[in-house]
Amino acid sequence: MFGPLSFVIFFAPYAIGDPTDWVNVDYVVARSKSTGRISSTADAEATIVRNAETTAKEVILNPPNILPPSKNPHDYLSWAPYHWPDCNWCPQAGRTHLVHTVNGSSSGTIGNSDNGTAGLYYSNSLDYVGQQVQSVLVIPARRIDEAEAVPTSILMPESSLTSGLPIKPTVRPPALPTTISPALRTATPATSSTSDGRTHGPAQAAAKTTQSSSWTTCPYVARDGQVNPDVRNLRGPSAINDAAQSILYNALAFALKRSSTYSQNVAKFIDTFFLSTATKMNPNVNFGQIVRGPGEAGRTGTFTGILDLRGMVKIANGIAVLKALDSSDWTKTRDQAMGSWISQYGYWLLNSSIGKMTASRPNNHATFYVAQVAAVKMLAGDKDGATTSLQQFFRQQFLDQIAASGEQPFEAIRTRPWHYRCFNLEALITNAKLGDELGIDLWSSKSKYGATIQKALDFLLALDPKNEDISEVFPHVAAVAAAYGDPKGTYATYLKKKVPSYQSKSYWFYDQASALPHSPASKNRARSVMWRREDAVAVAAAPVTAGDVKVPFECPAAFQDVTKVEIDDGIYVTCDDLRPFYEAQEFDGTEAL
Structure with a gap:
């Protein structure tokens, strides 16, 4: 056939x-x-x-x-x-x-x-x-x-x-x-020993x-x-x-x-x-x-x-x-x-x-899943369905995804925490952009601890990526600056320092305030130093914080009926595993930027 x-x-x-x-x-x-x-x-x-x-x-x-x-x-x-x-x-x-x-x-x-x-x-x-x-x-x-x-x-x-x-x-x-x-052929690596006492074969033989x-x-x-x-x-x-x-x-x-x-x-x-x-x-x-x-x-x-x-x-x-x-x-x-x-x-x-x-997953899997669902519904002409799917996500999983400090506990616990924080942030930004296309402001959504997407980025920028790829965060900096504003040029300074050619990157075309008409930046109509006049519509707003009331930690909703949650196939976490990340000290963020 x-x-x-x-x-x-x-x-x-x-x-x-x-x-x-x-x-x-x-x-x-x-x-x-x-x-x-x-x-x-x-x-x-x-x-x-x-x-x-x-x-x-x-x-x-x-x-x-x-x-x-x-x-x-x-x-x-x-x-x-x-x-x-x-x-x-x-x-x-x-x-x-x-x-x-x-x-x-x-x-x-x-x-x-x-x-x-x-x-x-x-x-x-x-x-x-x-x-x-x-x-x-x-x-x-x-x-x-x-x-x-x-x-x-x-x-x-x-x-x-x-x-x-x-x-x-x-x-x-x-x-x-x-x-x-x-x-597709590669040299055979040497064998290695591990703590279980067994000698293991090479990580890969020639592709078959x-x-x-x-x-x-x-x-x-x-x-x-x-x-x-x-x-x-x-x-x-x-x-x-x-x-x-x-x-x-x-x-x-x-x-x-x-x-x-x-x-x-x-x-x-x-x-x-x-x-x-x-x-x-x-x-x-x-x-x-x-x-x-x-x-x-x-x-x-x-x-x-x-x-x-x-x-x-x-x-x-x-x-x-x-x-x-x-x-x-x-x-x-x-x-x-x-x-x-x-x-x-x-x-x-x-x-x-x-x-x-x-x-049903509490981490990046659900965040990317809803992005697909919304995009598919939009292409099929079901804008109301796409809007509902995005709003449900921000009222459910998102509430537990960002701690008061801006940390993302379900991503921070992974063996590549910098990457996974960037990865979930990538999907969160995409979902907010999809909502923007549909005429709603999801940028202002807050977790149960009062943190926004911007807060998650600021926390991330205050960390040392160590041996991971720092460039994964660069597009997110441009997107957050466009959505929330950059009145002091803080994000622009970061990009100029880390990637001087950022204005030649394709994401620079995507991430202009004029491309996000329902974001806080566009709604407030304040000018930002990050864009030239023809592109500028940014907000001069301070970073969003949890406010004066500190919300006490409680186990994420995913643990309501279980003691451990699968965040990747065969990879489980408990509420106690995540607690230190929710209670982590808040970073100022501006000093690292």
Whole structure:
């Protein structure tokens, strides 16, 4: 039915993507109409156009080598990155541990990315940067499990979906390789000993194109923060996120240059990943971040897998831009077909057991989950539903996510606390931007301890990132400055000191106060020194604090009926684990800035 070509390789020469983000559509349309005049975002606009061109690479089809448990090549597949085989003849590395000191940090971690990010595939352990890596992503056609069938009322006839659309990938594939690319082979590391007295094999042998016996016979255990290198046998997470980034870059480049080359690039990506009969992905993540091993547990996805498709926010954003600009490449047929895919995926997010589990998490998993739900609903035209989803999150999980000091306890307890604080903040900012697009101010939302998104950033900037990547916070500084104002130029000074070229970064185009019309900065109409006059609408407000009344600590709502909560697959915390982070001393923040 779907033909023999069922695997897609998406190659990007460098991991140049931005964090998950949303760019206000009206702002983009306004900037599109003002192209040609000198702007404070001119350098950022040039970067976006350049990145649009460099990331719009070929989509290459490869013969299948690893199928999901369903045996359906159109089902998305990825493996849990922090899980390792636990038997005396299997390669192992790392230990399961959490950081139990307020300012603790970990060592020996691989890469600086979250579960399934593109950065994971460009870690120092395997020098992939700049190499033309040929790796595998299972790309899919429509299939809905009987247990999670979509109501016929939200589906469209199959004939109406495919009429006028390609049945094969838009991009012609080159000759199919018959052997694995040398770029995926790596030298075998030395063996290592651990505290359990056993000598373990190398962390990774050469990548294989056939299934390893350890994948199905060894039980796998979680080692928080320790990325198992053999997850690189699959390229699902990086491929879909690279495509999402390129879709947004090209949509913005179309707005800025009005060249159909860029809108055609968006259409090609959408066709290949979601609409082409030969290569489209099924609208579910039933096999995302599978924890391998024997038995049923190794045959189903985990709640962490939904993170892999957080790029859906950028995809929805890119499509929204093309629609707002009446691009001739975003045809009615393509719009209807993608609308049907989105409706089915949205239904899966809300009704599958995996989706419900993710929605209930107290940490970054729920924060990114609601971003996807809101973006998908917005693209489907359900703005009221998107608004409700965002508001419910800020009235529920968000209340426990930020302590009075600005600390994020559920992220601080991880083995890479700087990264995970930045990661959840990334999703919080995205959700606030989605709300801004919908006409509501979520920037002013406060946790039960009186802290806002701004407070979380200020706390983070007062910390030493130690051996973690400090650059993860830079886009958040620009976003918070745009949303809350920077009357004293504090955030601008930080960026100038840490990244002098910040005005040439693509996020500088995204993060202007005029792009956030419902933020505190725009509502107060006060000028900020961070932007030139044509872009400035910022608030001269002091950082929000918990006020004079100190709210006493109480266990987060997630512990209402349990003594421990799973924050990642196989990673649990107790209320007592988190207490020190909630009671941490408040940082002034301004001194560190």
